[in-house]
Amino acid sequence: MKIRPELRFGLGIMALVVVGIVWLLLGVETITKGHLGLLMLSLVVVAIMLGFPTAFTLMGMGMIFTWLAYDRDITRTLDLMVQAAYKSMTNDVLIAVPLFVFMGYLVERANLIEKLFKSLHLSMARIPGSLAVATLVTCAVFATATGIVGAVVTLMGLLALPAMLRAGYSTPMAAGSITAGGCLGILIPPSVLLILYGATAGVSVVQLYAGAFFPGLMLAGLYVVYVIIMAKLKPHWAPPLSEAQRRVELPPHNQRLAQTGTHHALLRLLSALKGQRNADVPLSHVLKQLGVVLMPGLLFLLLATSTYRAVTTVAAEPEYDIEPISFAADGAPQTSGLAEPSMAGGLAEPPVEDDEEAPTEPLALSEPPGAEEDEPAPAAPALAEPGGAPQGEAVTAETTRPAPTWWWVVFSILGAVVTLFYLFLSFARLEVFKMLLASFFPLVVLIAAVLGSIVFGLTTPTEAAAMGALGGFLLAAAYRQLNVRVVKESVFLTAKTSAMVCWLFVGSAIFSAAFALLGGQELVEHWVMSLNLTPTQFLILSQVLIFLLGWPLEWTEIIVIFMPIFIPLLDNFGIDPLFFGLLVALNLQTAFLSPPVAMSAFYLKGVAPPHVTLNQIFLGMLPFMGIQIIAIVLLYVFPGIGLWLPQLLYR
Structure with missing residues (x-):
């Protein structure tokens, strides 16, 4: 019996995890509760790789090990479970998830992607690798509007892959462009990943959105530059479009105008x-x-x-009309403005029995010797213009x-x-511009309205998500795609996705509480601190671990299971959780692009022609994985790419 390579890889990873557990337990003289926490973490990874539902695996393991930590006290175990679930369900940040997802499904069903791809590839017809470039730009725009990786990859696989194969593009180049472009929705706001990270790490989602904007554009730009360079160096990978493929049909009236005068x-x-x-x-x-x-x-x-x-x-600052304060010869201030309240009935000097023996100077602060002989002090201006405005003026x-x-x-x-x-x-370019007006600009306006209102502090993410859901509703209606079937499917898929996210958060809360109760976090922190790592070394170690975890696990599992372990360590190294979140968001795209468990590859394979093999798709994804690593390095070397906008707007 022949075992498929991806199954062999998964079984090998699980075997390594099991061997590591056995080696850890046999090499420890005394098994503490912290070791039980690490055992729980390892068993969760193995169970998820075996196909058990992630949320219920987290809840089940968390309850079992909490029961062991509480010395088999079922009452305290159930109390902890209820408290963790209630804490997750009262998190206001999660309200934005179903609204953004609903917006995405409505935009997806408005059938804008076909018009968008056609208008973009005609507008970029003279750029090397124009079909692949148009695919990446379409994926970036559509992924920003929907944030649903599976939907974008599937739709572009039905639309762009046949067009690129007919134009003579190599299968790896075509497949890599679609899978890499479809994953941009993980990073570019409004991203569900950033909402989940913000809720897990306690970081402002608004600042995460502002910080992820330029890294997302940078990554998309690197993809486009790679395609253009490869199309120049190896034209047989991405041949230029023929004249017939670039031709734009003009309406009859515009055709007559173009034929009877200047072009x-x-x-x-x-x-x-x-x-x-x-x-x-x-x-x-x-x-x-x-x-x-x-x-x-x-x-x-x-x-x-x-x-x-x-x-x-x-x-303009508010105007003040302040009268100068003058002093009489005895040093008492003279002013016609506000006077001190009368001291009658308040505290007064104690009575002196003999007025002649009373001191001639007050017992409090007194004038220095010789001050009586000076001229009266000039009026002191309270507030004045920097250029020397006259006293008393506004x-x-x-x-x-x-x-x-x-x-x-x-x-x-x-x-x-x-x-x-x-x-x-020309009239041909005018027709392309009209096509962009009907497909590209409505999505850009919707995205700009949603993100702009969040980034500039006009609305909260939840309010902006509600506005985006209404915008998706109106967009579907404007394109005459809004009907009972579309709304029913969008609501059903939104409920399904939102339920998955919410159960994941409940499971994550129970699992994290059990892990902390067992002391697993302290054990991990003690081990990391014993390595005497510098902040740079810790960042490299954490990103490598996340990169490797992206092979067998999806990004949702990495966020809810491993981020609660990494986040408490950041303070020890002086790392900003916002910056760490941007690195993680860039890195977690490997969960969809890294073989052999790359979900985007399987999405594309499901709609690709039969002659397109999974190995060809994997081969096309590898260069884009390398570009992701370059993007992570650039963000680390130049952190202003991600931190400049949040610092400009909020700090």
């Missing part, structure tokens, strides 16, 4: 406003097309003026300031893009 769309439409030169095209059609053409420029001007005013305007602040450098950089790039758009705008 530049803006100039031709402006000239068509004159009745003699409209080529029998209705004026209403010309005005509609002209409105679409002018839209990018008007939007750029609107954004530039509104944001310039926002970044250069400084709110204090105001500067109302404008220069625009920051980042504003000039961003809008210089946007201005260059808009200028190039108008310089090279």
Whole structure:
């Protein structure tokens, strides 16, 4: 009987775990409760690899070992289970999970991905490896809108894989682009992984979203750069599109306009406003097309003026009209403003029997010798302008300031893009732009509204998730895909996914409580500290362990089982949990890309043509795994990639 390679690998890993348990227990003179905690951790990993449900395995193991820790006291064991479950269910952060998942399923069923892929691959037709690049960009946008890896990989496998194979792309290149792009939803917000990590580690989900934004874009950009370089170096892996594949069909009215004048769309439409030169095209059609053409420029001007005013305007400080305080010859202050309250009825000096023997100076603070001979002190201004404003006048602040450098950089790039758009705008490119308006920009607006409201502190993640769910609802309705069947399927899948996440959290809470009760965390911490690691060495060790755990386990299991073990160790090394979470989010994509238990490979294999083998898919995934490691190194060497935006907005 021949054993499949992935089954052989899994059995080998389990055998190593069992051998490690036996070696650990035999090599210890006295088995403590901490060793029982490590035994529980090992048995959980073996049980999950055998196929037992993760959540109920965690709960079952946690209860059994809690019962042993409490010396077989069933009452205390059940009390701990109820308290851990209640603590998990009252976590407000988890409310965002079903709402984001519901948004994702509604967007998925709006059938936007086909239009999105077609418009993107036509707009990038002249870029080397354009189909693979369009696949990665489509996956990044769609994964951001849905966050559901399985759905994105499956849909792109049905849509992009046949198109790339027909265009002559190598199977590993096509498969690797789809599987790597589909996994971007794990990292790019709004990510369910970041919500679970934030709830587990006690880190703000808002800051995690802000921190993961640029690392996600960096990883997607590295994927695109790799595809373009390989398409240049090895054109047979990703051949350029033919002229027929790049052709864009024009509507009849636009075709007549293009044939009877200049090919530049803006100039031709402006000239068509004159009745003699409209080529029998209705004026209403010309005005509609002209409105679409002018839209990018008007939007750029609107954004530039509104944001310039926002970044250069400084709110005026409240004005104060403060009268100067003058002093009389006897040193008593004279003011017509607020006076000290009367001391009548309050504390007074004790009575002196003989006024003549009373001291001439108060017993409290007195004037220094010779102060009586000085001139009265001039009026002291309480608040004054830095430039020497006259006393008693109102204090105001500067109302404008220069625009920051980042504003000039961003809008210089946007201005260059808009200028190039108008310089090279043909009627074919106008049709591609209209396709992008119908597919790409609605998703971008939805994502920007959800993420922008979270990152800039306008809403909480839960409120933004509710807004995103409503946006997905409206988007499906706008594309005439909203019906009872779509809503029913979306609600059912949302309930299924949310129940899985919630049970995982309950199981994780029970397991973590049992692990801490047995002293397993203290044992692990003592072992790690005995190694005398530097912070860099600890980060390398932890990331290597997470990378290896990504082979047999999924990211949900790694988050709920192993993050409660790693998080308490961060304080000993002075590591920011936010930064550690960003490294983990980058690293955990290996749970979907690392053979032989790469779930994205099996998602793609399920919809791929029969001649596409699993080994070819694995071969295509390996370079993208290497790119992930490069991204982790870049984030560690340049932590500002992930920490700059949270520090700018919240610290």
